[in-house]
Amino acid sequence: METILSVRDLTVAFHTYAGTVQAVRGVSFDLKKGETLAIVGESGSGKSVTSKAIMRLIPNPPGEITKGEIMFEGRDLVKLSDKEMQKVRGRDIAMIFQDPMTSLNPTMTIYKQIAEGLKRHQGLTGDDAKKRTLELLTLVGIPNPEARLKQYPHQLSGGMRQRIVIAIALACNPKVLIADEPTTALDVTIQAQILELLKDIQQKTGTAIIFITHDLGVVANMADRVAVMYAGKLIEKGTVDEIFYEPRHPYTWGLLGSMPRPSDDRSQDLPAIPGTPPNLLHPPVGDAFAPRNQYAMKIDFEKEPPFFPITDTHEAATWLLHPQAPYVEPPVAIRDLALKYRPDSTFAKSLLKGGLK
Amino acid sequence: MGRYLAQRLVYGVLTFLLIASFTFFLMDLLPGSPFQNQEKLSPEQLDILRDKYNLNDPLPQRYASYMVNLFQGDLGVSFKYDSRPVTDLIMERIGPSAQLGIQALVLGVLLGLVLGVVAALRHNTAVDYGAMFISVLGISVPSFVFASLLQYYIGVKWGVLPVAFWESPAHTILPTVSLSLGVTASIARFVRTEMLEVTGQDYVTLARAKGLDGQSITWKHMVRNALIPAITILGPMTAALITGTFVIEKIFAVPGLGELFVSSITQNDYTVIMGTTLFFSAVFILMILIVDILYGVVDPRIRLGGSE
Numbered sequence: 001m002e003t004i005l006s007v008r009d010l011t012v013a014f015h016t017y018a019g020t021v022q023a024v025r026g027v028s029f030d031l032k033k034g035e036t037l038a039i040v041g042e043s044g045s046g047k048s049v050t051s052k053a054i055m056r057l058i059p060n061p062p063g064e065i066t067k068g069e070i071m072f073e074g075r076d077l078v079k080l081s082d083k084e085m086q087k088v089r090g091r092d093i094a095m096i097f098q099d100p101m102t103s104l105n106p107t108m109t110i111y112k113q114i115a116e117g118l119k120r121h122q123g124l125t126g127d128d129a130k131k132r133t134l135e136l137l138t139l140v141g142i143p144n145p146e147a148r149l150k151q152y153p154h155q156l157s158g159g160m161r162q163r164i165v166i167a168i169a170l171a172c173n174p175k176v177l178i179a180d181e182p183t184t185a186l187d188v189t190i191q192a193q194i195l196e197l198l199k200d201i202q203q204k205t206g207t208a209i210i211f212i213t214h215d216l217g218v219v220a221n222m223a224d225r226v227a228v229m230y231a232g233k234l235i236e237k238g239t240v241d242e243i244f245y246e247p248r249h250p251y252t253w254g255l256l257g258s259m260p261r262p263s264d265d266r267s268q269d270l271p272a273i274p275g276t277p278p279n280l281l282h283p284p285v286g287d288a289f290a291p292r293n294q295y296a297m298k299i300d301f302e303k304e305p306p307f308f309p310i311t312d313t314h315e316a317a318t319w320l321l322h323p324q325a326p327y328v329e330p331p332v333a334i335r336d337l338a339l340k341y342r343p344d345s346t347f348a349k350s351l352l353k354g355g356l357k
Numbered sequence: 358m359g360r361y362l363a364q365r366l367v368y369g370v371l372t373f374l375l376i377a378s379f380t381f382f383l384m385d386l387l388p389g390s391p392f393q394n395q396e397k398l399s400p401e402q403l404d405i406l407r408d409k410y411n412l413n414d415p416l417p418q419r420y421a422s423y424m425v426n427l428f429q430g431d432l433g434v435s436f437k438y439d440s441r442p443v444t445d446l447i448m449e450r451i452g453p454s455a456q457l458g459i460q461a462l463v464l465g466v467l468l469g470l471v472l473g474v475v476a477a478l479r480h481n482t483a484v485d486y487g488a489m490f491i492s493v494l495g496i497s498v499p500s501f502v503f504a505s506l507l508q509y510y511i512g513v514k515w516g517v518l519p520v521a522f523w524e525s526p527a528h529t530i531l532p533t534v535s536l537s538l539g540v541t542a543s544i545a546r547f548v549r550t551e552m553l554e555v556t557g558q559d560y561v562t563l564a565r566a567k568g569l570d571g572q573s574i575t576w577k578h579m580v581r582n583a584l585i586p587a588i589t590i591l592g593p594m595t596a597a598l599i600t601g602t603f604v605i606e607k608i609f610a611v612p613g614l615g616e617l618f619v620s621s622i623t624q625n626d627y628t629v630i631m632g633t634t635l636f637f638s639a640v641f642i643l644m645i646l647i648v649d650i651l652y653g654v655v656d657p658r659i660r661l662g663g664s665e
Contacts, residue, residue, distance in 0.1 A: 055566055057562060057565055083570075086568045086569070086570055087568060088568070089565065089566055089567065089568035090566060090567040090568030090569075091568055094566065095566040097559055097563060097566075098559075102558065102559040102560065103559040103560055103562075105560040105563075105564070105578050106560070106582065106656070106658055107582055107585075107655065107656055107657060108578075116567055116577075117567040117568065117569075120567065120568055120569060120573075152657040152658070154658045165563070168567065169566075
């Protein structure tokens with residue numbers, strides 16, 4: 001499928017009084033037309049900064065894109081002037097934010113907030129703008145849209161407000177939609193509704209979605225492909241099946257292992273990854289995950305692992321995939337998942353044989 | 358909305374009556390008497406004078422009759438200005454004071470707004486530091502110092518504008534500028550702080566994500582939200598400005614209310630003290646009410662009385 005957005009070696013730094021924080025340290029990924037790519041990782045891993053960097057919404061100062069390129073339709077977004085970037089934002093690439101309670105302007109009517117983008121990018125005013133706004137409100141499933149036009153954000157519930165934010169994002173039929181934890185601030189039933197809505201919209205409009213989240217359940221439900229992020233870097237990329245059933249990076253194992261399952265023995269503690277992520281003010285030498293990694297080898301503390309390809313769609317940055325690395329046994333939860341749901345995969349077979357070699 | 362307004366008006370009137378009562382009793386504690394050269398008067402003459410102004414009546418009785426007159430719009434007559442009605446005196450003086458106050462307010466608010474917005478947008482740059490320097494200067498330099506400087510340079514040395522008196526529009530420029538300095542300074546500081554607060558809000562990021570240009574984001578999304586808290590200080594400020602500012606009026610020889618108020622206190626002109634105090638209170642209460650209504654206009658979350 002055709003690649004629509006291509007991020008190469010994206011590096012974002014924040015200059016603070018304490019020093020320079022390397023929030024994103026060389027991230028590369030492709031987004032294909034019409035697909036959903038999930039970027040997962042724990043808090044502070046740099047997923048939000050990555051998404052804001054694509055929109056060039058990192059406040060400068062203190063933030064700065066120090067390296068890399070973001071290719072979109074033959075242009076490098078990093079190099080665009082502010083004026084040129086304004087034409088991309090909202091028209092070609094749009095964004096949905098985390099907290100619907102704070103992402104709408106409290107002093108502006110719903111109609112004005114949606115129509116603003118329409119006027120700016122498509123020159124729609126008056127009845128045309130109103131017609132399109134009503135269309136959008138219907139698309140995002142807002143009942144009685146006519147009555148909502150004159151209302152203010154505080155008159156709507158959280159779920160409704162997130163629908164408005166989605167309507168704003170969709171206003172100009174963007175080719176890429178970046179959803180930065182769009183359901184984190186909502187309660188579970190509303191979460192499910194919003195996810196369904198996003199899927200539905202993707203089917204209707206064919207927009208590609210970058211879905212930022214830390215919720216693996218949401219990833220399984222939404223994504224075609226997954227990129228796992230840790231300490232400002234991507235560490236494993238693959239299709240959703242590959243990441244869930246054939247994960248190769250110990251950090252991905254840790255994430256999946258700490259996900260509760262209905263079949264869990266309730267008397268057992270849920271496994272957690274020990275330790276805390278590194279301070280990106282002083283990024284560690286070698287693999288950033290090494291200090292928390294029970295499988296870490298000597299080289300992990302000395303040299304950063306490159307990406308090792310596993311399939312055409314799947315790659316992981318861990319020395320465990322190096323031909324000279326010893327075979328290690330993944331956690332039981334990962335093994336069970338692989339053997340139960342993908343017994344025929346090379347990963348499952350390697351588990352049974354005790355290594356691929 | 359109607360019910361809310363009625364309620365607020367009732368509270369306003371009650372507050373006004375309380376102020377009237379307190380002032381009346383406090384004034385009775387003022388030392389001295391309203392009559393000049395008292396020592397030259399014989400006790401009999403003094404007694405006749407006191408009788409004329411009902412000052413020999415017991416305090417509660419005087420209070421009662423004052424309140425009754427107050428309700429009829431009668432503030433009594435001045436002790437000093439040839440027994441002229443206090444209402445006439447106030448009406449005569451309010452014109453220049455109000456004009457000066459409103460001019461200074463408009464100038465100060467506009468200037469302060471621009472200064473505050475620009476400072477916030479250029480946060481931590483020379484522009485920001487410059488604007489805040491002006492602001493600190495405006496707050497810490499007393500208006501009379503600034504007024505004297507203006508008089509000396511612009512009025513006397515360069516002779517561009519009249520030094521004093523209240524005759525033509527040109528006469529109003531220097532006092533207006535002097536008076537607006539403090540307003541500019543405090544509004545600028547306030548707006549800057551609020552703008553910086555608003556800059557980090559999610560809805561501003563969302564506005565950026567829509568692809569809006571800097572101007573629209575600043576004026577449509579930021580300033581309006583930054584203004585809401587600034588409105589709070591506008592009420593008392595307006596009341597203070599339009600009811601006369603003694604120092605500026607004195608320096609520029611403006612025949613305003615502030616001058617009347619201060620001289621009435623030094624001369625124990627009881628009725629004028631009462632009259633000007635009550636007038637000031639009434640304007641103050643009214644301004645606060647207007648500010649509350651303005652809140653609802655600017656911030657839809659505070660539409661009064663739940664008129665949803």
